[in-house]
Amino acid sequence: MAPGGGVGRVRGLLASDDDEPNVAVVLLAAGVAAAVLSPLLWLFVSAADLSVGDAVGLVASGTTTDVLVNSLALVTLVTGASIALGVPLAVLTVQTDLPFRRLWTVLAALPLVVPSYIGAFAYVSAFGPSGALPDLLAEYGLGFVNAYIPTVYGLGGTALVLTLFTYPYVFLTTRASLLSFDTTQLEAARTLNHSYPRAFRRVILPQIAPGVTAGALLVALYTLSDFGTPAIMRFDVFTRVIYVELNSFGVGRANATLLSIQLLAVTAVILALESRVSGDTAAGYGTPSSAKRVVSLGWLRWPAAGIPAFVSVFTLALPVGILTMWLVRSGPGYSGGGLAFRPEFATNSAYVAVLTAAATVLFALPVAYYAGRSDSLLARAVDRATYLGYAMPGVVLGLALVFFSSRWLLETFGAGAAQLVYQSLPLLVFAYVVRFLPQAVGSTRSSVLGVDRDLVGAARLLGANPRSAFRRVTLPLISPGLLAGAALVFLTTMKELDTTLILHPTGFTTIVTYIWRVQEAGYYGRAALPALVLVAVSGLSMIPLLKGSDDA
Amino acid sequence: MTDDATHDHMSDDDTTTGRRTYRRRRVLAGLGAAGAAGLAGCGGLGGSESDSGSGGGGGGAGGGSSGDDAIGAAFDDFRGSGPLAQGRSDIGGTRIADLPNLSGELTIYLGGGEGGLYRDLLAKFERIYPDFTATPRESGSADAANTIINEGGATPADVFWSVDAGALAAVSAEGLSAELPSEVVDPVPEAFHPDETWVGTAGRARAVPYNTEELSDDDIPDSVMEFPEVEGFRDAIGWAPTYGAFQSFVTAMRLLEGEDATREWLQGMLDAGVTEYNNEFLVSNSVADGALNGGLANHYYALRVQAARPDAPIDLAFTSGDAGGLINVAGASVLSASRNQELAFDFVRHLLSAEAQEFFATRTYSYPMVADIPPVGGLPPVSELNPPSIDLRELSDIQPTLELMRDVGVL
Numbered sequence: 023m024a025p026g027g028g029v030g031r032v033r034g035l036l037a038s039d040d041d042e043p044n045v046a047v048v049l050l051a052a053g054v055a056a057a058v059l060s061p062l063l064w065l066f067v068s069a070a071d072l073s074v075g076d077a078v079g080l081v082a083s084g085t086t087t088d089v090l091v092n093s094l095a096l097v098t099l100v101t102g103a104s105i106a107l108g109v110p111l112a113v114l115t116v117q118t119d120l121p122f123r124r125l126w127t128v129l130a131a132l133p134l135v136v137p138s139y140i141g142a143f144a145y146v147s148a149f150g151p152s153g154a155l156p157d158l159l160a161e162y163g164l165g166f167v168n169a170y171i172p173t174v175y176g177l178g179g180t181a182l183v184l185t186l187f188t189y190p191y192v193f194l195t196t197r198a199s200l201l202s203f204d205t206t207q208l209e210a211a212r213t214l215n216h217s218y219p220r221a222f223r224r225v226i227l228p229q230i231a232p233g234v235t236a237g238a239l240l241v242a243l244y245t246l247s248d249f250g251t252p253a254i255m256r257f258d259v260f261t262r263v264i265y266v267e268l269n270s271f272g273v274g275r276a277n278a279t280l281l282s283i284q285l286l287a288v289t290a291v292i293l294a295l296e297s298r299v300s301g302d303t304a305a306g307y308g309t310p311s312s313a314k315r316v317v318s319l320g321w322l323r324w325p326a327a328g329i330p331a332f333v334s335v336f337t338l339a340l341p342v343g344i345l346t347m348w349l350v351r352s353g354p355g356y357s358g359g360g361l362a363f364r365p366e367f368a369t370n371s372a373y374v375a376v377l378t379a380a381a382t383v384l385f386a387l388p389v390a391y392y393a394g395r396s397d398s399l400l401a402r403a404v405d406r407a408t409y410l411g412y413a414m415p416g417v418v419l420g421l422a423l424v425f426f427s428s429r430w431l432l433e434t435f436g437a438g439a440a441q442l443v444y445q446s447l448p449l450l451v452f453a454y455v456v457r458f459l460p461q462a463v464g465s466t467r468s469s470v471l472g473v474d475r476d477l478v479g480a481a482r483l484l485g486a487n488p489r490s491a492f493r494r495v496t497l498p499l500i501s502p503g504l505l506a507g508a509a510l511v512f513l514t515t516m517k518e519l520d521t522t523l524i525l526h527p528t529g530f531t532t533i534v535t536y537i538w539r540v541q542e543a544g545y546y547g548r549a550a551l552p553a554l555v556l557v558a559v560s561g562l563s564m565i566p567l568l569k570g571s572d573d574a
Numbered sequence: 575m576t577d578d579a580t581h582d583h584m585s586d587d588d589t590t591t592g593r594r595t596y597r598r599r600r601v602l603a604g605l606g607a608a609g610a611a612g613l614a615g616c617g618g619l620g621g622s623e624s625d626s627g628s629g630g631g632g633g634g635a636g637g638g639s640s641g642d643d644a645i646g647a648a649f650d651d652f653r654g655s656g657p658l659a660q661g662r663s664d665i666g667g668t669r670i671a672d673l674p675n676l677s678g679e680l681t682i683y684l685g686g687g688e689g690g691l692y693r694d695l696l697a698k699f700e701r702i703y704p705d706f707t708a709t710p711r712e713s714g715s716a717d718a719a720n721t722i723i724n725e726g727g728a729t730p731a732d733v734f735w736s737v738d739a740g741a742l743a744a745v746s747a748e749g750l751s752a753e754l755p756s757e758v759v760d761p762v763p764e765a766f767h768p769d770e771t772w773v774g775t776a777g778r779a780r781a782v783p784y785n786t787e788e789l790s791d792d793d794i795p796d797s798v799m800e801f802p803e804v805e806g807f808r809d810a811i812g813w814a815p816t817y818g819a820f821q822s823f824v825t826a827m828r829l830l831e832g833e834d835a836t837r838e839w840l841q842g843m844l845d846a847g848v849t850e851y852n853n854e855f856l857v858s859n860s861v862a863d864g865a866l867n868g869g870l871a872n873h874y875y876a877l878r879v880q881a882a883r884p885d886a887p888i889d890l891a892f893t894s895g896d897a898g899g900l901i902n903v904a905g906a907s908v909l910s911a912s913r914n915q916e917l918a919f920d921f922v923r924h925l926l927s928a929e930a931q932e933f934f935a936t937r938t939y940s941y942p943m944v945a946d947i948p949p950v951g952g953l954p955p956v957s958e959l960n961p962p963s964i965d966l967r968e969l970s971d972i973q974p975t976l977e978l979m980r981d982v983g984v985l
Contacts, residue, residue: 085977150852256816256985269716270973271744275723277973417717424724432728440728523713524721528681528730539690539712 043395044488050388052400055407058385058456062286062410064422068279080280085263089281093259093288096181096252097245103185104241108192109234111330113222116200118317118326126330127197127568133337134190135560137517137534139250140553141187142180143541144341146254149174154344180257186337188244192237194567195464198506199233200226202472218317236464239296243413243460246289249520260285261415268417282418289413293406342557349550363536363552371532372559374447375515378454379462379508385455386462386507393463394470408463411456416520423453423525450525454515461514462507469503470496505566513560533559652698652929654936656881658950662936666946667928668761676706676924678917683722685715685736686904688938692735695933699924708921715741722909723748732912733921737904738818739774740970746771747967751907752915758922762943763956766903768965774903775925776934777941779959780823781873782891782898783858788867794891798870798898799831802842809847810867812857815984819854819872819902825975826964827897833978840982855879862886870898874939877951881939890953894960901941901961902969 069077080086114120115127133141148154173179203226211221249261264281267274319326386408393405411419427449431440443449473496481491519534526535533556540548649669653659676699684692696708711731713721719741722729729750736742745751751771759773766774782794793806801807814820828836851857854871855878861869862879864887876890893899906925908918924930931942941949941956948955979985 146852258980266973266976268720269970271716271719271740271747271970274973275720420717421720421724424721428725428728428730437728441730444725444728445730520717524717528709528711535712542686542714 043392047388047392047395048400051392051404054385054389054459055404058411058459059407061419061422061426061453061456062414064425065279065282065286065418067425068275069283072276072280076276077280080277081284086281086284089258089260089263090284090288092177092257093246093285095177096184096257096259097242097292099177099181100184100188100245101238101242103181104189104192105234105238107185107189107333108237109196109230111189111333112193112196112200114326114329116197118319119323120319120330121323121327126327128564129334129338130193130330131190131564131568132334132561133187134194135513135517135557135564136187136337136341137250137519137553137556138184138187138248139254139519140345140537141341142183142251142254144344145174145179145183147344148340149179154347175256177257180252180255180259183251183255184245184248186333188241191240191244192234194510195233195237195240196230198465198468199230203229233468235296236468239292239409240412240461240464242292242296243289243409246285246292246413247415247457249415249417260288264415265417268421278418282414285413285415286410289410292413293409297402297406342554345550345553348547349554363548363555364531367531367533367536367552368555368559370530371516371534371556374450374454374530374532375512377447378451378458378515379512381451382455382459382462382511383466383504383508385459386466387504389459390463390466391470394467405463405467409460412458412460414457416457416518416522417524419453419456420521420524423449445525445527447527447530450522450527453521453525454511454518457518457521458511458514461510462504465503465507465510466500467503469500472503473499509563509566513563516556516560516563649929649932652695652933652936654933657884658877658881658939659936662932662948662950665928665932665948667931667944668923668926670702670924670927670929673923673927674920676703676917676920678705678914679707679709680732680914680918680921681709681711681730682733682735682921683718683731684710684712685718685734685738685741686712688737691937695925695930698933699921719744722750726750727911729909729911731909732914732918733906733908735775735904735906735925738970739772739903739905739966742772742905742907743967744970745907745909750909750911752910752912752918754908754922755919758919758926761926761945763945765901765961765963766905766943766966768967772905772907773922773926774905774943775922776931776938776943777901777903777956778819779873779892779941779961780819780898780900781871781876782868782893783861783871783876783879783888784868784891785861785864785866786887786889787864791889791891794868796894798827798893798896799835799839801898802839802846804846804868806867807846811843811846812849812851812860812866812869813843814851814854814857814871815979816852817854820870821972821975821979822902822969823870823897823900824979825969825972826900826962828975828978829964829968830897830962833974837978837982840979840984844983858888862888873941873953877939877953880951892954892959896962899959899961900964901956901959902966903943904940 111126111130115123115130120126207225207229208221211225212218216224246259247261249265252259252262253265260281264278264285267278267281389404389408393401395401424444427444428440431443477495477499478491481495482488486494517534519538522532522534523538526532533552537549537552537556653662682696686692693710693712696710700706700708711718715736715738718734718736722731722734722745725731726748727750734742734745734751742751746769753770754767754773756770759767759770762773766777782798784791784794788810789806793804795801795804801811804811824836824840827839831839849860849866851860854869855875857866857869857871858875858879860866861876862883873890873892876888879886879888906922908915908922912918926944928944928947931944931947934940935942935947935950939950941953943956945955945957976985
């Protein structure tokens with residue numbers, strides 16, 4: 023894969039041709055950004071109905087300030103804690119001689135497949151009032167301890183649960199950076215008598231920082247957009263308050279619009295900050311492995327394995343245990359109605375998630391290619407723009423698309439157009455693309471950055487036109503990044519609830535809509551099996567995410 | 575306690591001790607003793623023990639639907655199973671056989687849907703009418719309402735059937751609901767269709783589940799506002815403040831008694847050592863376990879507990895004329911953009927048929943909206959309850975309620 027010296031020499035010949043992507047790519051990328059931003063226009067259409075006085079009053083109100091402060095506190099805590107958890111786990115599993123590294127790698131990444139609303143529910147059932155833990159303690163005569171257990175609700179609990187189920191974003195991006203890190207540099211540092219910690223700080227950290235930041239950004243934006251956890255853990259952040267406002271109708275709808283616009287502004291600020299922190303050499307999830315175990319833990323080998331094991335107790339054993347408890351324990355005493363769980367729901371989920379993964383990669387490719395090949399302001403703006411939809415609560419995005427694909431289409435193009443588009447599968451897939459595009463853009467862009475331009479130059483020199491050079495050289499090289507992005511999108515689509523509920527084609531039941539249906543009526547026992555199926559199917563998508571580690 | 579003595583005075587005693595009398599009836603109905611004795615108690619209210627299968631119910635159904643045997647036989651199909659659904663013979667109301675046939679297709683937005691029970695009912699209608707197809711679409715009741723509001727005139731929905739009256743009112747306020755003909759709404763008391771744009775299909779009452787081994791009905795005041803001072807509730811009452819129905823109850827209190835009194839009440843309950851639960855099933859279950867003496871919950875949770883554990887020492891009290899006695903409803907609207915309005919009206923009439931009302935009463939333990947169909951388990955009929963006079967549409971104004979609850983530290 024390394025470029026030959028001869029090729030290097032002809033780089034100059036082709037540099038002018040290859041440095042900037044051609045107009046078609048730019049237009050495609052800008053088109054994608056415009057398409058995924060378009061639903062957000064709805065917020066401004068709705069806001070236009072408000073009087074300026076009301077709007078200013080709402081924005082300046084005490085509640086709004088509280089919500090902003092709460093949201094920022096939560097994002098800061100979750101992002102910080104995810105880095106604190108994800109980076110050491112990545113270092114342990116990539117760079118040390120930890121026993122069963124592959125197992126720990128899988129277990130450390132797996133919490134990503136647990137939907138946050140299930141994770142939060144499991145935590146409330148375990149630690150909440152009259153939960154499993156207080157009951158257990160009381161049973162063994164330790165009831166007095168309960169008074170000292172901090173409440174699971176509020177900032178602490180919300181941050182804990184979100185961290186436990188989103189830190190894998192940081193883990194995965196950091197891991198990819200570490201895998202593509204040239205370990206000879208570390209060895210050089212060690213020969214200069216640097217201890218490992220010192221070498222880590224001076225050599226490794228600067229190089230993996232972009233990868234860590236990329237993961238941290240996904241965590242931060244996911245935290246802003248997540249509704250389930252703060253709702254269940256009762257912490258007033260943007261999503262929860264927006265939802266409550268939407269529930270109270272009337273003026274609430276206007277409030278929800280304004281809060282969503284504020285959320286959008288917060289997202290924009292975070293994106294701008296991240297741009298300044300990270301150089302544009304962010305690593306993705308699928309860069310090829312160059313890892314060698316470089317640190318011998320010595321006698322600490324086995325005790326160190328306790329760290330990922332300990333984390334897994336809280337991220338995997340506990341939620342799965344609670345689900346199993348629900349499954350075994352009989353539900354409340356009246357016969358529930360409705361459909362029993364059918365395998366078809368799982369295939370529906372997987373089907374739409376595969377479609378979404380494919381569509382997202384197609385949308386991501388021009389954006390990532392453009393952003394990876396150009397340093398222009400437009401490239402940067404296009405790349406960042408795709409992240410805005412990711413921080414929108416699913417319910418807001420869903421309602422925006424309801425407006426455009428039904429009323430707006432009807433009024434603009436007639437009833438036929440609205441009927442064709444509204445509540446169709448392609449519309450649902452588009453909604454998912456808007457939500458999850460950044461997950462694919464990030465990993466694809468870093469693989470584009472990883473492609474040596476001299477190789478493309480060589481192909482051109484040998485007579486290939488740009489298209490053919492892309493197909494025969496670039497595409498195969500970035501395919502691991504594409505696949506990793508697709509896998510990430512697949513598993514987040516599998517667990518996305520709000521958008522699915524609002525936009526699914528009528529009669530199209532998926533695992534999550536089924537879980538919602540039975541859980542809404544309090545039949546937790548009947549939610550357990552589909553939840554376990556969801557976790558299992560999503561778990562399979564971890565395979566491409568973790569490929570590229572050839573360690574045992 | 576002198577159950578039998580007061581029992582006879584039930585009907586002429588409504589204004590003063592009415593609340594107690596129907597509790598007494600429930601003691602007879604549900605808790606007399608375990609097993610056979612419990613069933614015998616049920617029998618006292620209507621049917622007999624021979625009602626396994628089509629016995630008790632079939633007789634009543636046959637009488638009402640003489641025109642169509644197939645539909646008459648189907649009556650039991652609508653009725654739930656279990657002890658609380660037994661011995662119900664004197665069912666009035668309009669039978670499906672007496673309603674216009676359903677033929678055609680309807681798209682029905684379900685706001686909520688009680689875990690699929692609404693779908694079950696639709697499937698039963700489809701079995702009765704081969705030419706009828708109902709396409710349900712489920713989401714949360716507020717999501718569904720907001721979806722319809724965003725769709726405006728482009729909505730594919732013919733009917734909006736929601737577990738929450740506030741959602742129906744929100745759609746109606748946007749001018750998107752059609753006016754229901756009088757033959758649709760007439761069987762339902764006016765409180766449950768404040769205007770003609772929606773009609774209640776089943777009700778749920780706020781109630782006070784209490785442990786019969788710890789408290790007697792006399793210990794529970796008629797007014798929920800007095801609860802913080804009740805000795806028997808000190809450190810032994812439970813609630814579920816995150817539950818929507820509880821928040822509606824606090825909203826009702828806020829509207830009826832004012833913000834200050836509500837704040838005082840919430841604080842008083844905290845001072846009285848109220849225990850918090852995640853949902854009202856757990857509250858009711860803890861009352862049955864004896865962990866609590868009493869609680870605040872929707873009425874049907876105690877019945878769910880009782881259906882699972884027939885000898886559990888749990889009973890229900892209802893407060894009178896205040897937020898504690900609030901009755902909220904699920905209901906249905908027909909959308910003005912629908913091109914199948916006639917069919918949709920007939921469909922809503924089917925939701926109010928004796929069979930459908932029996933379905934809600936015996937499977938979800940809801941309050942039937944039609945007076946001729948009694949609630950299960952010896953519950954007092956809707957006409958004997960004394961709910962506060964409050965416009966259910968105002969219950970969607972929960973934001974100030976949440977702020978208040980947060981302020982006091984309940985949330």
